[in-house]
Ligand code: FES
């Protein structure tokens with residue numbers, strides 16, 4: 479249970495708030511690069527700031543103020559040029575550093591050597607593994623962490639986005655909540671398919687450990703032992719707002735205090751014999767969360783999680799909760815945020831930030847599925863594992879995978 483003031487500290491993300499300032503110190507995934515293929519400009523709202531993301535014709539990414547520095551027109555309705563983005567109202571041209579390069583009428587009638595004072599807000603953007611990451615904090619920006627899975631080859635990757643109408647922190651608390659698998663995904667999942675028993679293997683034992691890049695949770699369920707990878711390796715609640723499950727990442731990126739962009743990145747290594755496989759473009763698609771009647775969609779794993787997150791309210795009221803031993807990880811995570819807020823207030827850099835380019839190049843995380851993804855399996859071996867067999871059959875994480883993405887996947891896997 480938290481006081482209202484402490485709940486605010488964990489959930490408010492605007493500039494100047496403790497959480498807002500903390501999250502701005504880390505690169506945040508904000509889009510798939512392939513989203514800009516058809517239309518090179520996209521409006522985005524991040525931590526309460528309205529911005530436009532673009533790729534100019536020279537291939538440079540920019541993330542600048544949504545409003546033009548001239549008279550505040552919407553830059554999302556401008557167009558990109560060889561260098562920069564131009565406002566459609568009076569043609570001012572801005573680049574990715576925020577500099578104003580042209581002011582056409584002034585340049586014709588009253589040219590000045592400098593346009594100082596007309597800069598717009600601009601944040602750095604980097605592409606990695608098909609994702610676009612933005613950094614909204616004080617400069618110099620730290621290194622972008624290249625997690626090991628981003629370096630894996632011979633895999634099919636896809637990015638799935640979902641717009642979730644609640645605060646990001648309750649989504650992130652789900653990253654350190656092993657018991658919900660038994661109830662939400664297993665028992666409720668079975669009920670949704672017409673079952674009539676709470677037959678999922680029970681959780682018998684939990685352990686939560688902190689490390690530089692977050693927390694690892696470990697568990698033993700009925701039918702498993704401490705020799706199982708779920709106990710010896712575990713899964714990672716990735717600091718500060720991610721989740722890593724061995725073959726995919728999820729991030730809960732704050733749009734504002736009451737909305738979250740769910741960003742998920744998936745990897746499936748092609749079966750042995752299908753290498754070399756080179757994926758030139760990582761597809762990005764948006765998963766719906768409501769059906770035609772307005773009810774939340776419950777059929778897919780992350781959609782089920784979203785039902786839990788939004789069900790807690792726009793901002794979960796943590797003054798009314800009752801934490802138990804299943805929630806030890808939640809408390810550890812909250813406490814680390816509170817400690818980091820204090821450290822930042824004392825002028826220290828928060829943990830897990832990487833300043834060495836070498837160290838950022840390929841960062842390994844605990845992973846129960848490394849060999850599957852680095853060495854690969856034959857199609858026959860895929861078939862022997864119930865989860866992997868299912869993975870080839872259909873995309874179970876999010877509803878709404880577009881037919882063309884499925885086609886590319888089938889082709890890559892050699893399933894046709
Ligand atoms: S408002 Fe953008 S150029 Fe005038």
Ligand SMILES: [Fe+2]
Pocket residue numbers: 658659662663779783
């Ligand atoms: Fe879940």
